[in-house]
Amino acid sequence: MTPRRYGASAAARLSGFAIALCMLSGIAAPAPAPALDFTAEEERRILRHGPWPPASQPDPSNRVSGEPAAIAFGRALFFDPRLSLSGEVSCATCHPPERAWTDGLPRSRGQRTVDRNAPSLFNLRFNRWFGWDGAQDSLWAQNLRPLLDGREMGVGPDGAAGLVRSDRVLTCGYRRAFGAAPGADDERIFVDLGKALAAFLETQVSGRTLFDEFRDALARDDAAGQARYPAAAHRGLRLFVGRGNCAFCHFGPAFTNGEFADAGVPHFVEPGRVDPGRHGGIRKLHQSPYTLLGRFNDDAGRSTAAKTRYVDLRQSNFGEFRVPGLRNVALTAPYMHAGSLETLADVAHHYSTLDEERLHAGGERILRRLDLSARELADLVAFLETLTEKAPRHEFVEKPAEALCR
Numbered sequence: 001m002t003p004r005r006y007g008a009s010a011a012a013r014l015s016g017f018a019i020a021l022c023m024l025s026g027i028a029a030p031a032p033a034p035a036l037d038f039t040a041e042e043e044r045r046i047l048r049h050g051p052w053p054p055a056s057q058p059d060p061s062n063r064v065s066g067e068p069a070a071i072a073f074g075r076a077l078f079f080d081p082r083l084s085l086s087g088e089v090s091c092a093t094c095h096p097p098e099r100a101w102t103d104g105l106p107r108s109r110g111q112r113t114v115d116r117n118a119p120s121l122f123n124l125r126f127n128r129w130f131g132w133d134g135a136q137d138s139l140w141a142q143n144l145r146p147l148l149d150g151r152e153m154g155v156g157p158d159g160a161a162g163l164v165r166s167d168r169v170l171t172c173g174y175r176r177a178f179g180a181a182p183g184a185d186d187e188r189i190f191v192d193l194g195k196a197l198a199a200f201l202e203t204q205v206s207g208r209t210l211f212d213e214f215r216d217a218l219a220r221d222d223a224a225g226q227a228r229y230p231a232a233a234h235r236g237l238r239l240f241v242g243r244g245n246c247a248f249c250h251f252g253p254a255f256t257n258g259e260f261a262d263a264g265v266p267h268f269v270e271p272g273r274v275d276p277g278r279h280g281g282i283r284k285l286h287q288s289p290y291t292l293l294g295r296f297n298d299d300a301g302r303s304t305a306a307k308t309r310y311v312d313l314r315q316s317n318f319g320e321f322r323v324p325g326l327r328n329v330a331l332t333a334p335y336m337h338a339g340s341l342e343t344l345a346d347v348a349h350h351y352s353t354l355d356e357e358r359l360h361a362g363g364e365r366i367l368r369r370l371d372l373s374a375r376e377l378a379d380l381v382a383f384l385e386t387l388t389e390k391a392p393r394h395e396f397v398e399k400p401a402e403a404l405c406r
């Protein structure tokens with residue numbers, strides 16, 4: 001593998017003396033300081049993590065995707081605690097915008113404590129499956145789950161539809177978003193709430209980061225731009241796309257391949273009860289009336305349902321969880337599906353000391369115990385931190401419902 005130079009100008013910066021010395025001794029010319037030059041293969045792997053933000057299209061399964069009136073209605077619903085049985089829990093209870101849409105708890109607490117960690121809500125529009133177990137195949141269906149689950153909000157289809165019909169502001173918001181007053185079919189209104197919430201959440205795409213600046217500088221062979229990337233992050237990035245093999249799963253612009261894997265994280269919920277992960281998710285998906293195969297998909301051709309149609313249950317799905325995206329990851333501690341790791345240093349340590357015996361030996365082994373040095377652990381963390389925005393914008397509106405229909 002030949003190291004790729006920062007650009008033609010880089011060679012010119014090497015002193016003639018150094019070059020002559022190298023030629024005499026027969027060694028390749030050293031990379032220019034502070035360079036940690038990437039090989040062509042490494043560079044190819046790095047470039048695949050951008051550009052950011054990627055282009056996006058409205059969701060064909062949701063007829064109000066991208067519609068401003070639905071976005072406004074969805075925002076109001078997100079902050080409305082009347083969508084819980086207790087009247088005290090809203091989506092923002094577990095996904096507060098000022099904390100990067102996550103609550104900082106290992107496992108979330110709504111009306112009661114749940115089994116899993118609340119994921120951040122950035123970049124959902126690029127997901128293929130939703131929830132740690134992928135039990136939902138659309139963003140709108142995912143948004144219905146807390147409304148159905150008594151531990152979270154539990155208002156249910158009739159409770160939610162009743163609220164929308166009886167509240168003047170919500171009725172008006174619904175009419176503006178969907179072009180008609182809420183009808184008599186509770187379940188249809190209920191699903192529409194999921195769709196308005198989805199229209200709102202689709203707007204939450206994380207911003208550009210130090211990594212993106214570096215990646216784009218690499219793409220245009222801009223040495224000065226690349227030099228601004230911290231040296232430790234540079235080394236961590238090399239581990240991430242190289243020996244660590246992290247990019248095998250944390251792949252692409254959002255740093256996830258969108259699929260499921262066993263990363264060696266224990267999945268006991270409590271003694272004697274395990275979280276089945278993807279295995280349970282597929283079973284729920286097959287039973288749900290709210291999938292892309294069902295009557296609520298607005299895409300008449302059902303082309304959006306292809307992936308759902310072909311999902312089948314395998315024993316190897318047991319204990320697999322969705323590969324999380326890593327953008328803004330420094331803001332979303334604690335980590336993993338049940339928040340079992342407190343810091344990014346703990347995550348790096350986890351991969352470094354991985355117990356390979358714990359992993360399913362399904363086919364080719366992707367994860368290996370890395371035995372990283374203290375400096376390598378710090379480098380990996382430094383790299384992960386550069387995937388985080390300096391100052392994420394956060395959407396906080398004092399009384400969103402009142403702004404809906406004056």
Ligand code: HEC
Binds near residue numbers: 109
């Ligand atoms: C009790 C706390 C709690 C409440 C309330 C709550 N959530 Fe969540 N949310 C979670 C947890 C925990 C998960 C992970 C669920 C899982 O994998 O089983 C999650 C997952 C999600 C996801 C999937 C993210 C992904 O990466 O796949 C979305 C979207 C979401 N919630 C939106 C909402 C919306 C919209 C509401 C309000 C209607 C809401 N949540 C209410 C805790 C909560």
Ligand code: HEC
Binds near residue numbers: 247249261323326329
């Ligand atoms: C085989 C696929 C795979 C590989 C390879 C992999 N990961 Fe992961 N990663 C996952 C999965 C799956 C999870 C969630 C596991 C869980 O919650 O049980 C995860 C979780 C994480 C998280 C926590 C994110 C969050 O929001 O909770 C971080 C950070 C992370 N991985 C970084 C890395 C790094 C760094 C490497 C390389 C050393 C790596 N991953 C290699 C699949 C992988």
